Amino acid sequence: MSDARKLPDIFSRQVVVFDGAMGSLLVERGISHLHPFEELNISRPEMVTQAHSDYITSGANAIETNTFGANRFNLARHGLENKTYEVNLAGAQLARSVAGSSIIVAGSIGQPGVSLAPIGSARIEDLQSSIEEQVRALTDGGVDLILFETLTDLNQASVMLDTALDKCGLPIMVQFAIGADFATACGDSLEDIVARLSDYPISSLGVNCRVGPEQTLLIVQALREICELPISAQPNSGFPTNVDGRTLFLSGAGYFADRGAEMVQAGASIVGGCCGTSPAHIEALAAKIKGLARPTPVKVRTAQRKESVSVIETCRQSPLLRKMNGQFVTVEVTPPKNANYKTLLDKLRPLVAAGITAIDVTDNPMARMHMSAVAFAHLVREELGVATILHLTCRDLNLLGMHSTLLGASALGIDGILALTGDPASVGDYPGATSVFDVTSDGLAKIVSSLNCGLDYSGRDIGGPTNFAIGTAFNPAADDLDREIERLANKRESGANFLMTQPVFDLDPLRRAVERIPKEWDLPILIGVLPLRSSRHAEFLHHEVPGINIPDNIRETLAKADPEAVKVEGVKIAREIYMAVKNEFGGVYFMPPFDTFDVVRQVIAGE
Numbered sequence: 001m002s003d004a005r006k007l008p009d010i011f012s013r014q015v016v017v018f019d020g021a022m023g024s025l026l027v028e029r030g031i032s033h034l035h036p037f038e039e040l041n042i043s044r045p046e047m048v049t050q051a052h053s054d055y056i057t058s059g060a061n062a063i064e065t066n067t068f069g070a071n072r073f074n075l076a077r078h079g080l081e082n083k084t085y086e087v088n089l090a091g092a093q094l095a096r097s098v099a100g101s102s103i104i105v106a107g108s109i110g111q112p113g114v115s116l117a118p119i120g121s122a123r124i125e126d127l128q129s130s131i132e133e134q135v136r137a138l139t140d141g142g143v144d145l146i147l148f149e150t151l152t153d154l155n156q157a158s159v160m161l162d163t164a165l166d167k168c169g170l171p172i173m174v175q176f177a178i179g180a181d182f183a184t185a186c187g188d189s190l191e192d193i194v195a196r197l198s199d200y201p202i203s204s205l206g207v208n209c210r211v212g213p214e215q216t217l218l219i220v221q222a223l224r225e226i227c228e229l230p231i232s233a234q235p236n237s238g239f240p241t242n243v244d245g246r247t248l249f250l251s252g253a254g255y256f257a258d259r260g261a262e263m264v265q266a267g268a269s270i271v272g273g274c275c276g277t278s279p280a281h282i283e284a285l286a287a288k289i290k291g292l293a294r295p296t297p298v299k300v301r302t303a304q305r306k307e308s309v310s311v312i313e314t315c316r317q318s319p320l321l322r323k324m325n326g327q328f329v330t331v332e333v334t335p336p337k338n339a340n341y342k343t344l345l346d347k348l349r350p351l352v353a354a355g356i357t358a359i360d361v362t363d364n365p366m367a368r369m370h371m372s373a374v375a376f377a378h379l380v381r382e383e384l385g386v387a388t389i390l391h392l393t394c395r396d397l398n399l400l401g402m403h404s405t406l407l408g409a410s411a412l413g414i415d416g417i418l419a420l421t422g423d424p425a426s427v428g429d430y431p432g433a434t435s436v437f438d439v440t441s442d443g444l445a446k447i448v449s450s451l452n453c454g455l456d457y458s459g460r461d462i463g464g465p466t467n468f469a470i471g472t473a474f475n476p477a478a479d480d481l482d483r484e485i486e487r488l489a490n491k492r493e494s495g496a497n498f499l500m501t502q503p504v505f506d507l508d509p510l511r512r513a514v515e516r517i518p519k520e521w522d523l524p525i526l527i528g529v530l531p532l533r534s535s536r537h538a539e540f541l542h543h544e545v546p547g548i549n550i551p552d553n554i555r556e557t558l559a560k561a562d563p564e565a566v567k568v569e570g571v572k573i574a575r576e577i578y579m580a581v582k583n584e585f586g587g588v589y590f591m592p593p594f595d596t597f598d599v600v601r602q603v604i605a606g607e
Helices: 023-028 037-043 045-057 072-076 081-099 124-140 154-167 190-197 213-226 253-266 279-289 342-353 373-384 399-411 441-452 481-494 507-515 535-544 552-560 563-581 597-605
Strands: 062-064 104-109 145-151 172-176 204-208 231-234 240-243 246-249 268-271 328-333 358-361 387-393 416-420 469-474 498-503 525-529 587-590
Touching: 023 037, 023 045, 037 045, 037 072, 037 081, 045 062, 045 081, 045 279, 062 081, 072 081, 072 124, 081 104, 081 124, 104 124, 124 154, 145 154, 154 172, 154 190, 172 231, 190 204, 190 213, 204 213, 204 268, 213 231, 213 253, 253 268, 253 279, 328 342, 328 597, 342 373, 342 597, 358 373, 373 387, 373 399, 387 399, 399 441, 416 441, 441 469, 441 481, 469 481, 507 563, 525 563, 535 552, 552 563, 563 597
Parallel strands: 062 104, 104 145, 145 172, 172 204, 204 231, 231 268, 328 358, 328 587, 358 387, 387 416, 416 469, 469 498, 498 525, 525 587
Antiparallel strands: 240 246
8 A cells, every 4th residue: 555645633533423415415405406516505605504514513523525526527417517616616615614623624526427438428638637626626625635435436536536646635535335245336346446546545445325334334344354544434324215206314313323333343433424314313423433442454464456357358259240251231120110010020021031141120210219129139030030230329228228238138149239329319209308328339339348258347247248249330431531440449449340331322432441441450341232212312311311422423313314213223223332342341231211121132132
């Protein structure tokens, strides 16, 4: 352990009692849970100072600033990102004004509420800038130490700590939200946390939130065995319950205090409360531990660092990839908008009989409601006996749902995943629906790649590997091809192992773009083929669909032809593309216009 920055003297003399919850207390006192609590530092400072004062009166030796979620990411959700410094400064000043010189003020910084790329879209430099702004404001406001609390992601925590240690000289306390499995929601175990943070000069390490006193007691006991720092414990009052539409914590102050005393006896020298705790809980806790000796560290063994897993070496390669050798043909299908799936399957049977390799199943394209893509892909595979590639978007599923869906898709035998961002819900059938976008398409590819190695994205064992081929979109007609190749490199690094293009109508630009892809990447490419049905269809695609470029000569030919001749010409053009690319690239990806599946059969057969 690097030399820790020294905490104020009171921490070495006695058990230090921190305050309890701020958010749930403010809700009890009339503030809507939808209101950003940290904004009250500016608009309702008297409410914040009263909460601080009540906790001090109850016996707290230390209070936390009302700045837990006052980072620019969270504040941006309320249009307050430009007030980040102001909100944090006010929070520190309010706490300091109540605490005076005798009570410790901890500058509270919580988990930022975003995921770093590639899982999410936040950049490391954005997170660093946000933490720097918070730390500077809290320091300017007069806090005695910085408290990083309710952390769930060890990688993010490392970035946050590096930034804070570089920008201020104050002591730093760290608390993670640990579950009943002795790990964070991101899969970081106590062993991982202690081993990683041994490289940092932090001043204490502990747990808060997520679980109640009983489970926190067990975590403290385990932590004491491997940690030589002062241990902090700030559990929720218990488990929440719903009463008349309100989320309440009903656990009594006496029970909380009894378990708090046991935590001290188990090794915690810093105790307090989190969600659901009130001044009454802290008063009972302070009274219960009065006279208890401050525990000293009794580390008995060294925490073990988790072995890193090499995705490249351990991932299984999907059999579907081995088929992408030129003769591969897949056809895009959108599930029905009702429960009648058999009619659509009947339309697909002639294509299966014609020898197509797979069927691509779209995921609510254009944010319009259709049958579950996972369910329909399974029905296709079971009833038609053909491989399926599931288009999965980041729009509709949070990180938890994404893992569940992928595990279910694997169990149902789905062969491949095309990782897509997805159109926002606001453009579709239900514009009031929420778009999730917990992860990016790169992040989705990374999650699938981890599952192929038998791990979830945070490194937890899932009991055996999945076996998906992992696809991603490639636009050979991009205006900025350098940027497109750069993005492709990121997607490949995230785990993508085959590419699918938009419809192609001009082979020369396609070949020039593909030449830019390093040969050693070894990414099969499925070339998009879309039979044109009319001049109007061609003009729409050319002018209104990003990534589709139809040459002038094709559009002019279609404009001169009569309606029936146009359809014949559309099949002819598609056939020429199909024959030219099927042996040159990994295969062909047909997009039937207006669900005219027989047109695909005509192109394949040359009719």
